[in-house]
Amino acid sequence: MTRASALPLSLWLPLCLAGCTGEMSQQPRYDSYEPSALFADGKSLQAPPEGTIARDDPDQTRALATRPPMTLALLERGRERFGIYCTPCHDEAGYGRGTVPARGFPSPPSFHTKRLRQAPASHFVDVITKGHGVMYSYADRVDASDRWAIAAYIRALQLSQNAPLAAAPADERSKLAGRAP
Amino acid sequence: MSQIFTASADTRLRTVLLAIFFALIAGGLFAGGYMDSSYATLVGWVQNQPVPFSHEHHVGGLGIDCRYCHTTVETSKHAGLPATHICMTCHSQLWTGAPMLAPVRESLASGKPIAWQRVARLPDYVYFDHAIHIARGVPCVSCHGRVDKMPLMARAVALQMQFCLGCHRNPAAALHPPDQVTRMDWSDWNKHPETHKLYGQLMVKTYGIEPAKLDDCNICHR
Numbered sequence: 595m596t597r598a599s600a601l602p603l604s605l606w607l608p609l610c611l612a613g614c615t616g617e618m619s620q621q622p623r624y625d626s627y628e629p630s631a632l633f634a635d636g637k638s639l640q641a642p643p644e645g646t647i648a649r650d651d652p653d654q655t656r657a658l659a660t661r662p663p664m665t666l667a668l669l670e671r672g673r674e675r676f677g678i679y680c681t682p683c684h685d686e687a688g689y690g691r692g693t694v695p696a697r698g699f700p701s702p703p704s705f706h707t708k709r710l711r712q713a714p715a716s717h718f719v720d721v722i723t724k725g726h727g728v729m730y731s732y733a734d735r736v737d738a739s740d741r742w743a744i745a746a747y748i749r750a751l752q753l754s755q756n757a758p759l760a761a762a763p764a765d766e767r768s769k770l771a772g773r774a775p
Numbered sequence: 776m777s778q779i780f781t782a783s784a785d786t787r788l789r790t791v792l793l794a795i796f797f798a799l800i801a802g803g804l805f806a807g808g809y810m811d812s813s814y815a816t817l818v819g820w821v822q823n824q825p826v827p828f829s830h831e832h833h834v835g836g837l838g839i840d841c842r843y844c845h846t847t848v849e850t851s852k853h854a855g856l857p858a859t860h861i862c863m864t865c866h867s868q869l870w871t872g873a874p875m876l877a878p879v880r881e882s883l884a885s886g887k888p889i890a891w892q893r894v895a896r897l898p899d900y901v902y903f904d905h906a907i908h909i910a911r912g913v914p915c916v917s918c919h920g921r922v923d924k925m926p927l928m929a930r931a932v933a934l935q936m937q938f939c940l941g942c943h944r945n946p947a948a949a950l951h952p953p954d955q956v957t958r959m960d961w962s963d964w965n966k967h968p969e970t971h972k973l974y975g976q977l978m979v980k981t982y983g984i985e986p987a988k989l990d991d992c993n994i995c996h997r
Contacts, residue, residue: 619898626853627893635887674954678840682865693837699868730864735846 657738658723661715664746672747675740679732688751700728705748706755718745816933822892825878827927834959835923841915841957848915852904856891859883894928895919901939902997911982912953913942914961923959943989947975 624630630638648654662668677686685692688705695701703710710717719741725731736744759767813819833839842848844862847855859882870876882889895918897903909915915922918938920931932938942949951964952974964971979986988994 618900621899623899625899627856629890637888678842682837682839682843693839694865694869697837697869699865728868730860730867734858735843735861 654738658719658741661745662739662742668743668746669750671740672743672745672750675736675744676747676751679736680744683729687755688748702729705752711752711756715742715745715749718748810935811933813933816935817930818933819929821927821929822894824892824927825889826875829926830922830928831924831926841922848905849909850906852906854905859889894930895934897934901995903995909956910953911984912951912956912978913949914951914956914958916959916961917942917949921959939995940990943994944986946984946986946989947979950975950978 624638626639628638629636632638633640642648676684681692682694683692683699683702684690684705690702690704705711721729722732722736722741722744724733732741753761759770762770809815833844834841841854844857845854846857846861847853859879862876862879863883866876866879878889881887918932918934922928922931951958951961978984
């Protein structure tokens with residue numbers, strides 16, 4: 595190496611080290627949840643002013659107003675959402691014996707009662723939207739079309755626990771008939 | 776005229792040069808070791824949180840799905856830290872007087888969010904989107920570890936570039952069924968690779984993932 599080329603090389607090292615200050619890693623911009631000194635409440639994520647309408651609000655309202663047609667996809671979506679948001683209290687079969695009531699939360703009513711079997715699907719959608727008793731509203735967690743999906747799945751759960759024998763396929767029926775009490 | 780250099784000058788020069796040489800090597804080794812140490816990567820370090828929230832209790836004990844609290848993980852870049860009223864969905868009735876939960880009640884009353892300390896953080900020059908990883912079936916546990924066994928939250932893996940590239944260079948092995956994406960224990964899946972030998976490759980094709988492009992710089996640095 596000649597002396598002439600060694601000089602720029604020795605200048606490179608401090609230049610590279612100058613990149614180690616962390617400015618790239620923490621850039622002067624606000625990420626979600628980052629605190630901000632600009633606002634009195636210290637948040638960079640400010641709540642929208644009162645009366646603001648989100649762009650998807652009309653879609654949500656429309657989705658909430660009409661019951662979507664019953665499909666397998668709707669039921670499957672309902673099962674997944676029910677598993678996430680409802681099972682902690684209502685349990686997987688809908689009897690209201692989830693792990694949270696087991697810890698002392700007031701038990702929710704079972705879905706397998708005459709009153710709730712006769713309630714229209716819109717009743718469940720309403721309860722998810724507005725809450726009921728000690729149950730908080732889930733409107734911010736479960737969007738409108740998913741509420742109908744959950745309501746549809748509750749219907750499936752109700753049927754699963756209260757189906758007439760005649761509804762079962764013939765081979766299942768013969769299996770069950772052998773075990774009838 | 777007397778000699779400028781003493782008889783030992785040559786030896787001293789060589790000693791200094793040798794010392795510089797070893798110092799450079801030692802410095803390099805130290806820097807490398809430091810970057811991979813848990814002191815720099817924060818793996819296993821518990822942060823001081825305003826409320827000692829236990830994922831072990833809520834996920835492992837109660838079986839609450841990750842998405843119950845991290846509501847935007849399927850639809851947004853961010854998994855979402857739960858708003859205080861999500862905590863209060865249960866804690867309006869449970870442990871209502873517990874001193875441990877006082878900051879949660881104060882936050883609900885005042886509207887001031889709880890100042891959680893970030894555990895998994897990526898540098899600002901990295902673009903990461905939770906939604907697409909969840910939709911394609913990269914389970915939470917792949918990056919966040921067994922949170923159902925963490926009484927206090929700690930970083931599970933060193934979130935360095937080589938960790939991201941591990942999957943981006945071999946996406947087939949990272950893909951799992953998306954409907955079980957929040958499942959914590961995949962030991963049976965890992966123990967029996969023959970049961971899902973073709974799953975990853977098939978899904979890479981189905982989703983139109985192009986492995987050759989997945990480690991392009993601008994996939995994550997944009």
